[in-house]
Each structure stands twice: as structure tokens, then as C-alpha cells.
Amino acid sequence: MPLAIENNFVDQIEALRDKIFRVTKRLLISSDEAADATQEVIIKLWQLDQNDRKIENMEAYSMTIAKNYCLDRLKSKQANQLSLVENQVTKRQTGLERTLDYKNQWEWVNKLINDLPEKERMVIQLRDIEQYEFDKIAAILDVPQGTVRVYLTRARKKIRTQFLKIQQHGLG
Numbered sequence: 001m002p003l004a005i006e007n008n009f010v011d012q013i014e015a016l017r018d019k020i021f022r023v024t025k026r027l028l029i030s031s032d033e034a035a036d037a038t039q040e041v042i043i044k045l046w047q048l049d050q051n052d053r054k055i056e057n058m059e060a061y062s063m064t065i066a067k068n069y070c071l072d073r074l075k076s077k078q079a080n081q082l083s084l085v086e087n088q089v090t091k092r093q094t095g096l097e098r099t100l101d102y103k104n105q106w107e108w109v110n111k112l113i114n115d116l117p118e119k120e121r122m123v124i125q126l127r128d129i130e131q132y133e134f135d136k137i138a139a140i141l142d143v144p145q146g147t148v149r150v151y152l153t154r155a156r157k158k159i160r161t162q163f164l165k166i167q168q169h170g171l172g
Contacts, residue, residue, distance in 0.1 A: 012058050013042055019059070019130060020066045026125040027070035029114055037073060041066045063140045067122060074118070108166055112159045119143075120155035127152055 020041050025034035044065055045058075055061045113124050122141060126132040127148075138145045 009046075013045055013062070016059055016062050017042070020062055022130065023063055023066045023122075023125055024070050026113070026121060026129075027067070027118070028073060033073065037066065037069055041069055044069070057136075057139075060136050060139050063126070064142075067140060071118070105163075108163060109159060112162050113155075115162075116155050116158060120151045120158070123148055123151040124155045124159075 017038065021034055021038045024037035024041070025031060028034050028037060041062060045062055048055075113121060116124065119141065123137060126137045126140065127134070132140075134145045134148050137148045141148065143151075
């Protein structure tokens, strides 16, 4: 492969590395698993032949590969065991503090996002955190834009409802 094409591809992927990591982290929760998944996605992209590397939207394509890879991992027994361990570690802590400071609020919101069903979690990550447009999210998730909007509305409502319960009960 010519060096110029190789360098261009490396630059393209390097620019996407952080986004790929954030998406894999949101799905897999574990930073170690997310780092491994990010590496695997980059390897898969690298292994594409030259014709496939001329993909029109490399960002959307890489997010789709990342999502599919993570879903495969989550279906495996090892990922299920890892997820159970992560959930045990992040269970609600009881303490004497009755008010939530900003950092604690963000931790709760993050936990609530992680507890969402997979598609709602992905939509929140891609729309509210990564700032993707609805059409790109629809392409990544392979669903109609209307469905993306429904997932987003449901996810935001669940987060808001749960967060208000947390604040009312002074948990944190």
C-alpha cells in the first residue's frame, strides 16, 4: 500500500480513536474492556482492503463497527461476568451525606445512563455526549430517525425521573 494512503488512513483513524473509546466505554462500562474494544475496532478498520477504505463516512462506519463489536462482547459469557462485577462495584452507596454536589450528580447521571437499555444508552451517548445528528445516529444503529427520537425521549425521561427520585431521597 502506498505510504500516502497509509498515512491518511492512520490520521483518519487517530482522529476517531477517542470517540470510538467513549462509545465502547459507554457500552462495556469497564475502561479496560473499552480500551481492548477500541484496539479491536482499529485493527478491523486497518484490515479493510484499499477499496473498502474509501468508505464515504469513516466516522459512522467506525461507530457501527464499535457498536457491533461491543454488542458481541456483551453477549459473551465473559462480558456478562465482567458486567456483573462492574455493577456490584458501582451499586448505590449509603452514607451520611444528604445533598448531592455537582460531581456526585454527574456520577449519578452517568450511572443512570449506564443502567439504560442498550439502544437508549447508545442514543444518549451519540446524541447528547458525542453530538451526532439524528441521521448519523439512525445510520449507525440501522433504525429510522423517528425511532432514534423515541429512544432519546424515553432515555431522557427515565434519567430525569430516576434522578429526581435520587434527589428527593437524598441518596448519593
